[in-house]
């Protein structure tokens with residue numbers, strides 16, 4: 001019997017499996033439906049890591065996650081796990097108070113954040129040549145871009161060294177749990193037994209738990225990104241988040257850029273959602289890019305895709321016990337890569353009885369319908 005069975009090898013599940021082994025669990029089994037780790041939402045992500053979040057607990061998760069990303073980069077010897085890009089959050093007159101408030105807060109918390117007027121933004125980042133004089137920018141130089149797949153590979157390498165059993169192509173179709181033990185059934189008919197099971201299957205978690213009679217308040221919603229090749233090489237653009245048009249840009253190499261956000265505030269079925277980017281989204285994101293930089297004029301589409309994020313009623317993650325020997329960790333709100341390593345670690349500790357779930361209990365709120373609201377927002 002395994003000490004812990006973890007279902008789902010995205011950033012949250014791989015982090016939980018590694019943390020459990022470090023916590024002293026002897027036998028840990030990680031089950032992943034795909035043939036590789038971190039191929040679902042984790043792979044679709046923009047990879048933005050910022051402390052500019054509305055919730056203090058989330059900012060603490062980001063800080064702990066940064067330590068774990070750094071460590072994974074060292075363990076795996078992979079320099080692509082994280083890089084410091086800085087982030088420039090841009091607003092117009094309407095967002096001035098909000099950005100000034102965030103700058104003051106960052107200062108109180110010891111983070112570096114600079115307020116820049118429109119002219120200064122254009123001087124520092126000449127590619128943002130179409131930004132108006134009435135713009136205001138908040139530059140947070142210590143923000144990052146991460147590669148979640150590279151992180152997951154490094155975390156898995158370390159977890160395997162500590163004795164992890166990883167099974168890919170292993171789709172879980174049933175879980176039955178009672179006091180002291182649980183059974184996990186796979187599509188191929190095999191059954192695995194563990195002292196406890198942690199379901200960190202991202203947006204599939206609610207569906208996976210439902211047949212066991214567990215209802216959690218999680219609503220998957222679709223969000224999109226496009227990858228564009230700019231007309232020419234950019235001059236060291238940071239990550240850019242333009243609040244008035246709700247677009248974010250993530251530079252990838254000298255001439256390519258990821259552009260979002262195409263979020264739909266309605267529920268999607270994780271087994272039947274459209275994985276391609278919508279033509280309307282691609283067109284609208286290109287228009288928003290052109291409004292910021294002439295580099296957008298000749299930009300060409302490389303690809304566009306959609307992935308899922310999981311909404312909860314209070315936009316806080318669902319981490320902890322949902323029954324005897326049964327735990328879950330989900331509810332990423334679209335900011336789950338930046339907090340994932342820390343939340344995975346917490347979930348493992350809670351499952352092993354080494355930490356309390358505190359105010360994140362998955363059963364703290366009823367599973368009834370609730371409005372879907374984005375998590376990557378300043379308010």
Ligand SMILES: Cc1cc2nc3c(=O)[nH]c(=O)nc-3n(C[C@H](O)[C@H](O)[C@H](O)COP(=O)(O)OP(=O)(O)OC[C@H]3O[C@@H](n4cnc5c(N)ncnc54)[C@H](O)[C@@H]3O)c2cc1C
Pocket residue numbers: 007008009010011012013031032033034037038039040041042043044045046047048049170171172173200201202203204208223224225260305306307308309330332333334335336337338339340
């Ligand atoms: C377009 C887009 C952009 C984003 N940008 C950012 C960003 O810039 N920064 C940020 O912090 N976050 C971002 N996010 C959110 C981020 O991607 C997620 O929060 C994060 O990946 C969640 O990780 P996870 O491990 O919980 O889920 P996932 O990565 O989805 O992992 C869940 C795993 O469970 C597996 N699974 C499901 N069902 C089963 C089953 N029955 N049996 C076995 N395995 C199963 C799946 O195959 C999958 O591998 C973005 C998301 C999207 C879609």
